[in-house]
Amino acid sequence: MVLNNTGYAIVKPCAQTLIQSAVDLDNLIDKIYAALIRGGWQFNSFVTNGRRLLGTSPQGLKVFLDLTKDTPFGYQTLCINLKSLITGIVSPRYVLDFRVEYSWRVISYPCGFFISRPGVHGDARGSAICGGIPRTPTNCSLDLAQGVSDVWFSFGDGLGPGVDIAANPRINIDDGVKNIFNQFGSYNGHAAPINNILRKDSPQILRLSSAGADSGTPGCHPTLITGEDIVYPAFISWPNPLQSPHIIRGQIYNAAIWSSSRQGDQAANRDGYDWISYTDAYTWGTLMLLTTTPISLGNVAF
Amino acid sequence: MSTPIGLNGITLQSSQRANNQISTVLGQENDGIDRIKDTLLKISWKFIEDVKATSSIFAPFGWGYLSFLSNVVTIDGTKFVFYDPAYQSPPSGPDIFPVSNASGSSAGAQSNLASAISATGLVNATIQDDQNIILTATGYGTAGNGISIIGQGSVSVTHDTAGGGWKIQSRSQTLLYGRGNTDRILLTVRSGAPSGSTQLDFEIDGQIVNYRMAQGIWELYANDFSVYFREIGQLVGGLDIYRLNTNVWGCLPLVPDNFPISSSAFVAFGSGFLTSIGQSNSFNQVESWVDGTRITNAQGQGGFSLVCYHNEAERIFDITGQPLLQPALLSLFVSFLGESRIVGCIPDAFIYSDYIPIDQQVFMADGLYYRSMEFSNSATFGTLFMTTGETVGNPVPPPPPPPQSFTGIASVDGANLTYTSGDQYTPAMDGKSVTILFDNSIHTIHFVDPTHLTLVPPGPTGLSTSIQITL
Numbered sequence: 191m192v193l194n195n196t197g198y199a200i201v202k203p204c205a206q207t208l209i210q211s212a213v214d215l216d217n218l219i220d221k222i223y224a225a226l227i228r229g230g231w232q233f234n235s236f237v238t239n240g241r242r243l244l245g246t247s248p249q250g251l252k253v254f255l256d257l258t259k260d261t262p263f264g265y266q267t268l269c270i271n272l273k274s275l276i277t278g279i280v281s282p283r284y285v286l287d288f289r290v291e292y293s294w295r296v297i298s299y300p301c302g303f304f305i306s307r308p309g310v311h312g313d314a315r316g317s318a319i320c321g322g323i324p325r326t327p328t329n330c331s332l333d334l335a336q337g338v339s340d341v342w343f344s345f346g347d348g349l350g351p352g353v354d355i356a357a358n359p360r361i362n363i364d365d366g367v368k369n370i371f372n373q374f375g376s377y378n379g380h381a382a383p384i385n386n387i388l389r390k391d392s393p394q395i396l397r398l399s400s401a402g403a404d405s406g407t408p409g410c411h412p413t414l415i416t417g418e419d420i421v422y423p424a425f426i427s428w429p430n431p432l433q434s435p436h437i438i439r440g441q442i443y444n445a446a447i448w449s450s451s452r453q454g455d456q457a458a459n460r461d462g463y464d465w466i467s468y469t470d471a472y473t474w475g476t477l478m479l480l481t482t483t484p485i486s487l488g489n490v491a492f
Numbered sequence: 493m494s495t496p497i498g499l500n501g502i503t504l505q506s507s508q509r510a511n512n513q514i515s516t517v518l519g520q521e522n523d524g525i526d527r528i529k530d531t532l533l534k535i536s537w538k539f540i541e542d543v544k545a546t547s548s549i550f551a552p553f554g555w556g557y558l559s560f561l562s563n564v565v566t567i568d569g570t571k572f573v574f575y576d577p578a579y580q581s582p583p584s585g586p587d588i589f590p591v592s593n594a595s596g597s598s599a600g601a602q603s604n605l606a607s608a609i610s611a612t613g614l615v616n617a618t619i620q621d622d623q624n625i626i627l628t629a630t631g632y633g634t635a636g637n638g639i640s641i642i643g644q645g646s647v648s649v650t651h652d653t654a655g656g657g658w659k660i661q662s663r664s665q666t667l668l669y670g671r672g673n674t675d676r677i678l679l680t681v682r683s684g685a686p687s688g689s690t691q692l693d694f695e696i697d698g699q700i701v702n703y704r705m706a707q708g709i710w711e712l713y714a715n716d717f718s719v720y721f722r723e724i725g726q727l728v729g730g731l732d733i734y735r736l737n738t739n740v741w742g743c744l745p746l747v748p749d750n751f752p753i754s755s756s757a758f759v760a761f762g763s764g765f766l767t768s769i770g771q772s773n774s775f776n777q778v779e780s781w782v783d784g785t786r787i788t789n790a791q792g793q794g795g796f797s798l799v800c801y802h803n804e805a806e807r808i809f810d811i812t813g814q815p816l817l818q819p820a821l822l823s824l825f826v827s828f829l830g831e832s833r834i835v836g837c838i839p840d841a842f843i844y845s846d847y848i849p850i851d852q853q854v855f856m857a858d859g860l861y862y863r864s865m866e867f868s869n870s871a872t873f874g875t876l877f878m879t880t881g882e883t884v885g886n887p888v889p890p891p892p893p894p895p896q897s898f899t900g901i902a903s904v905d906g907a908n909l910t911y912t913s914g915d916q917y918t919p920a921m922d923g924k925s926v927t928i929l930f931d932n933s934i935h936t937i938h939f940v941d942p943t944h945l946t947l948v949p950p951g952p953t954g955l956s957t958s959i960q961i962t963l
Contacts, residue, residue, distance in 0.1 A: 327811055338811075365804065390805035399802045400823055400832065401843075402792030403871040409794025410823060410832035415751050415782075420834070425801075427808065435807040435846075438816075474802070 198463075199325040199423070201248050201299050201443045205229040206466070206481040208308075209294040215259060218288055219268055222296055222305065223257055229298025231255065240269075245342075247301035247323040247443070253342040255303070255321075263315075263350045270319050276340040277379035282372050284346030287315035295455070297466070297479050299444050304359075304468055304479055308455045311470045312355035316348025320359055320468070321374075324426050324440025341439050343375040343382075343393055343426050357392075359469055359477045360454065363424075363447060364397040365390040375428045377439055382428040393428035396438070397474045398449055408473060412449040419448040421460070424477055444480040452476040514710040514721070516690040521683050522634040522656075524690060528681045528712060529633075529658040536716050538661045538899070538960065540929070543682050545629040545636035545656030548620070549643050564591070564605060566642040567627070568614055572605060598622065614639060615653065629653045637683045655691075657682025662744065663716050664927065666934060672749035673836065675757045675781065676932060677742045679719060692721070694742045694759045697784050701759045703740045711851075713865070713880055715840050717744040720865065720878070722851070745822045745836030753783045756824065756835045758796060780824045782835060790825040794832050797823050800843045804871040808845045815846040820876060840879040841865075848875045898961040904928060907950040909959070911943035921945070921961055930957035937961065 207225035212218035219240065226243055227233070234244040240258030254273040259266055260283070268286040273279070286294075286305065297304045302322025310317045321344030345358035349372065355361070356372035375382035375393040382393050398420060399412040413419055424442040429435060446465075454470030463484055469476040513531075515524040533539055549565050562574040573583045574593040582590035591608045593601045599622065606625050609617035615627040615636075629636025636656040643651075662677040678695035690705040706723055713720040722739040740761035747756050758780040777789050778796040790796060799821035801808045809815055820838035825831070840860075847867040862877035898921070900914015909926070911917065922939040928951050935947040 364802070390803050394803075396801050396803075396808060398799060400793040400797040401800055401802065401868060401872040401874060402794075402797040404804060405793055407794075409825075412799055412823075413833060415753060415826055415829070415833040415835050429806055433806065435809040435813070436803055437813065438808070438810050440811070 197423075198446060198461075199441045199443045200480075200484055201230075201301060203228075203230050203483045204299045204444050204480045205297070205483070207296045207298070209296065211290065211293060212288070213290070215266055215268060215288045218286070218294070219257060219259060222268070222286075222294070225296035226255070226257070226298050226303055229296075229303065230300030231298065231303070245301040245323060247325065249326060251301070251323045251326070251338070251341060253301070253323055253340075267316065270321075270344075270346070272321050272342055272344045272374075272376075274340050274342070274376050274379060277376075279376050279379060279381050281321070281344040281374040281376075282346070284319040284344065284372070285316035285348040285350075286319060287313060287317065287348065295466075297444075297468075297481060299480075302443055306360055306454070306468065311454070312347045312358075312361050314347070314349055314353050314355050315351055316346065318358055318360035319344070319346040321345065322443070324442050326440045327438075338378065340379050341375075341377045343373075343428075343439070343442075345374070345393075346372050359395060361470060362472045363395040363469055363475050363477050365392075365394055373428075375426065375439060377428075377430070380430060383430060383432045391429055391432050393426065394436075395442070395447065395477060396425040396427055396436075397447070398422055399474045411451055412474060417450075419450045421449070422447050442477075446478050447475045448478050449475045457481070514712050516705045516707050516710060518707055521690050522637055524710070525634050525657045525681050525683065529660055531712055532660050532679070532714055532719065535714055536663050537679075537714075537719075538663070540659040540661050540678065540958070542633035543655065543657045543659055543680055545631070545634075545639070545653040545683070547615070547627045547639070547641045547651045547653045548624055549627065549641065549651075550624045562593075564643075565609075566640070567609060567612065568639050570612060570614075572608055574601065574605075627653065629656060631656065633658050634683065654683045657691075661929075662719070664932065664934075665717060665744065665746065672751050672754065673717075673744050673747040673756055674932065674934075675744050675755040677717075677719065677744060677757065679742065692740060694740075696742075696757045696759070697755065697781055697786070699781075699786055701742075701761075701779050703759075703761050705740075713863075713878060715879070717746070717839050718742070718878075722865075743838060745824075746839050747836040751835065753826075753835065755781065755783055757781045758822075758824065760796065782824055782826050783828070785827045787825045787827065790832070795823075795825045797832070798838070798843060798874075798876065799823050799834055800872065800874055801845060802872050807873040815844050818843045818845065838876070838878070842877055844875045844877055845873060846875065847873050848877075900959060901956065902945075902959050904930075904947070904951040904953075904955045904957060904959075906953050907946050907948070909937075909945040909947055909951065912956065914959075915961075916942040917945055917961075918942070925962055927960045927962070928952070928955075928957050929960060930955055 205228040209221045231243040231245050234242040237256055243255045245253045252275050256271045258269045260269045270284045272281040295306050295308050304320040307317045323342045326338045347355040347358045349356050373393040424445040424447050425438045427436040427438045451473050452467045454467050456467045458465045463480055464482045465478040466481045467476050468479050513527050563571045565572050569587055570589050571587055572589045572591050574591050575583055577592055577594050591604050606617035606619050615629050618626045620626050634656050639653040641651050659680045664676050665673045680693040682691050684691035684704055692703040694701045709724045710721050720741045742759045744757050760778040778791050780787050780796055800818045820841040820843050821834050822836055822838055823832045824835050826833045847869040848864040850864050860879045861882050863880045864875045865878045867875040898915035901912040903910045919939050921937050924937050925934050926937050927934050938946045
């Protein structure tokens with residue numbers, strides 16, 4: 191079967207929350223917590239310095255999200271970890287820097303979330319975190335997903351003051367043009383390996399583009415000559431072990447890749463859905479996210 | 493979900509493979525040239541004309557030297573010998589052709605020699621200028637190659653006739669599928685010069701790309717819109733699906749008719765170890781055309797490449813650990829956009845997200861059999877598979893019969909087309925399309941009588957041209 195005509199993976203509800211400001215870090219944490227709950231995450235328990243939420247995908251897969259306050263860089267900041275229910279594997283600790291003048295966008299649905307600061311490409315102190323459970327294939331070209339009990343991914347840009355930002359879907363969709371260390375995935379209780387040298391060995395969203403090797407000035411975008419995008423599923427992949435084939439672990443819900451380079455935070459409508467660009471100005475494509483609950487429930491990814 | 497518009501791959505089911513059948517070895521080149529022609533004509537390519545073999549001889553041939561008999565040239569064993577009838581009897585002998593040289597001028601001697609050579613019927617001699625005579629074989633296509641020409645003048649050289657072959661043309665997608673690519677490949681396959689080499693001339697949009705095939709055994713893959721030559725034994729690894737080596741490939745991508753271009757094509761080739769491009773070019777090269785604008789040697793991300801799921805370090809597999817199958821989207825540099833864009837897809841092909849050694853695996857997809865044509869085993873791992881027309885196990889469905897076509901010569905004068913030769917016209921042609929091969933323009937026909945048609949829109953004026961009518 192030649193790969194074609196892949197569908198959207200949809201989960202309801204889908205909520206976009208704009209946090210125009212917060213009076214302090216605790217207030218920001220409360221507002222982000224509320225935004226996640228609004229998207230279908232469930233309160234699970236209190237944990238040290240915060241709360242634990244539970245995300246559940248339509249396929250019944252689950253992941254914990256710990257929303258806490260901590261001092262990883264010597265000052266208090268918002269922290270998010272994802273954690274496997276099966277083996278307890280924990281993602282890196284992602285951070286969001288707090289300033290009174292900052293605003294935030296949170297897009298959430300029952301098994302995923304995308305946080306960013308409108309107009310901000312990236313910040314080493316932390317401005318963007320995303321993650322969740324992808325839809326695993328069940329019945330089509332990527333068939334035979336048997337026995338999947340645990341699969342989730344997470345990204346964040348903040349590696350701390352004085353450090354370059356980490357690769358994440360806010361600035362790139364695939365291999366990353368920035369530091370690694372922060373891309374993470376868990377599949378059936380096994381953590382995605384992290385390769386400190388080969389960025390392309392780390393978890394990423396697949397990109398469709400020229401087979402030619404990357405160059406500093408590529409001179410092309412993977413779009414049709416008409417200027418139209420190729421729209422394709424946001425497949426998340428990583429190898430295991432290192433330096434082995436990238437395996438597609440699933441398709442990110444309520445998302446798609448548009449093959450053109452777009453500015454972040456731009457609203458659009460396509461196929462009757464409301465979208466916003468999460469990726470900001472990446473040559474090879476843009477991760478687009480649903481911003482509203484679609485009227486018709488799709489979930490026809492595979 | 494939205495999909496690449498019309499780019500999911502069309503299976504033409506017209507593919508043919510001529511494996512181990514194309515020899516360019518010295519002494520076998522005529523047979524190889526004929527096999528290339530025959531393979532392409534088996535599919536849907538159109539025979540245009542034969543190409544006559546040629547040679548040349550040049551002065552001094554002996555004219556002006558009147559006092560002795562002078563053997564000036566030997567053609568296929570026949571010696572053409574000057575004599576002066578005022579002083580000498582015509583020379584005679586089983587292999588001697590006497591040429592009168594009574595005029596006392598070089599021009600007269602040259603004219604007499606050309607007439608004498610033409611009288612043999614083996615070659616036609618044409619005076620090019622006062623120093624040169626062009627010899628054109630009368631034999632059809634490759635039959636005119638290899639006629640021995642031995643110059644006897646002080647600076648004449650031995651130069652057998654060469655260059656004989658065939659001119660064949662691919663279809664236009666507009667005629668066949670109503671799609672957006674009006675280009676055709678006009679391929680001339682002929683012996684090269686000096687004799688012993690085989691030459692391919694790809695003519696696209698009136699521009700010619702030459703490729704001299706190495707002496708060896710080649711295989712050929714072709715379909716309605718693509719012809720691919722590869723020398724067996726030169727299947728080296730490390731080929732790239734965005735840059736090609738040791739082979740030559742002319743292709744018309746399938747262009748959806750809603751794309752804002754009317755034509756596109758490419759010819760990709762490399763020097764490999766033994767071939768050469770023109771005189772000395774030894775670099776890999778891709779010539780591409782978009783809307784008639786030719787771009788030379790733009791490869792990789794900014795030029796010719798295939799588009800697929802990309803990773804510069806690892807293969808990309810699905811969740812079961814199997815490679816992906818993807819449409820073979822083609823990206824070419826588009827001058828009016830200043831960057832490379834997707835212009836269409838490779839017909840009868842797909843991309844497999846792992847590398848498979850060239851020519852060594854038959855793969856079945858969509859009920860057709862495919863063969864690995866190109867691969868990359870580094871940045872963006874992948875293999876380009878193309879249908880080959882081969883049957884392994886279950887038979888491949890037979891190709892659909894090509895549309896019935898009529899060909900001939902006609903005079904075209906605006907809206908009026910008048911029969912000259914070839915197939916006469918029938919009422920069944922009314923409302924069908926005619927292609928005027930002079931400019932590849934396409935017109936709707938209205939039948940008048942067996943020797944007259946009218947054209948909409950009108951064609952060129954005052955033109956005698958080959959035409960092709962497709963029913």
